[in-house]
Amino acid sequence: EPEVTQTPSHQVTQMGQEVILRCVPISNHLYFYWYRQILGQKVEFLVSFYNNEISEKSEIFDDQFSVERPDGSNFTLKIRSTKLEDSAMYFCAILGTPQETQYFGPGTRLLVL
Amino acid sequence: GEDVEQSLFLSVREGDSSVINCTYTDSSSTYLYWYKQEPGAGLQLLTYIFSNMDMKQDQRLTVLLNKKDKHLSLRIADTQTGDSAIYFCAENQGAGGFQKLVFGTGTRLLVSP
Numbered sequence: 461e462p463e464v465t466q467t468p469s470h471q472v473t474q475m476g477q478e479v480i481l482r483c484v485p486i487s488n489h490l491y492f493y494w495y496r497q498i499l500g501q502k503v504e505f506l507v508s509f510y511n512n513e514i515s516e517k518s519e520i521f522d523d524q525f526s527v528e529r530p531d532g533s534n535f536t537l538k539i540r541s542t543k544l545e546d547s548a549m550y551f552c553a554i555l556g557t558p559q560e561t562q563y564f565g566p567g568t569r570l571l572v573l
Numbered sequence: 574g575e576d577v578e579q580s581l582f583l584s585v586r587e588g589d590s591s592v593i594n595c596t597y598t599d600s601s602s603t604y605l606y607w608y609k610q611e612p613g614a615g616l617q618l619l620t621y622i623f624s625n626m627d628m629k630q631d632q633r634l635t636v637l638l639n640k641k642d643k644h645l646s647l648r649i650a651d652t653q654t655g656d657s658a659i660y661f662c663a664e665n666q667g668a669g670g671f672q673k674l675v676f677g678t679g680t681r682l683l684v685s686p
Contacts (some may be wrong), residue, residue, distance in 0.1 A: 466683040477664040490651040493673070493674075494617070495674070501660070501674045502677065502678050502679055503616065503661065503663075503674075503676040504676070505674060505675065508673055509669070510671070513673050516667070516671065516673060518673075527584070551615060551616060553674075560603060560621075560665060560672065561606070561618060561621055562606075562618075562619075562674055563618060564615050564616040564617075565615060566614065567614075567615045
């Protein structure tokens with residue numbers, strides 16, 4: 461099973477601040493995904509990323525969100541100006557084998573005050 | 574849009590079998606998945622089934638798929654207290670890396686000694 465790490469594990473921020481969440485796959489991968497899970501709710505798709513481009517994004521992924529792979533290894537999710545409702549667990553996932561399976565990182569718990 | 578539906582809660586005694594049910598929405602999904610989430614933790618891929626299969630067995634886990642009714646179930650034999658967790662079914666929409674997972678609402682399994 462592919463390994464994925466995420467940093468930080470927890471982040472507390474003030475409303476309006478920018479946050480950057482990081483995802484580090486242990487080996488090279490081409491397809492990346494971000495999902496979020498608001499406390500007590502189901503996991504929701506945010507965005508998929510392939511070959512340094514967004515391939516699909518959900519309605520949740522508005523202009524406040526952006527993704528990039530700055531150094532060819534880390535994969536980041538940036539929230540430019542956080543809102544209270546951005547408080548959630550954010551999961552990164554990578555595509556494993558067989559090619560239709562996604563493996564998730566441990567998540568970053570974001571709390572916006 | 575339509576939701577992937579699951580019953581919210583299941584309680585069993587240690588040693589019994591557990592059956593968690595899911596109704597999915599996209600008849601073109603090629604794979605269906607079961608993920609396990611322990612408290613405060615990430616999403617662990619338990620098993621998956623290809624859509625042209627009716628059943629898949631993997632040690633204590635048995636997945637049944639009724640494609641006509643879009644019904645998926647996960648049976649855990651000889652349930653242990655360590656199986657207590659939230660179980661999510663998920664369908665993939667799209668193909669290959671250009672896919673996203675749509676998750677169910679989650680079933681909280683409680684196993685009592």
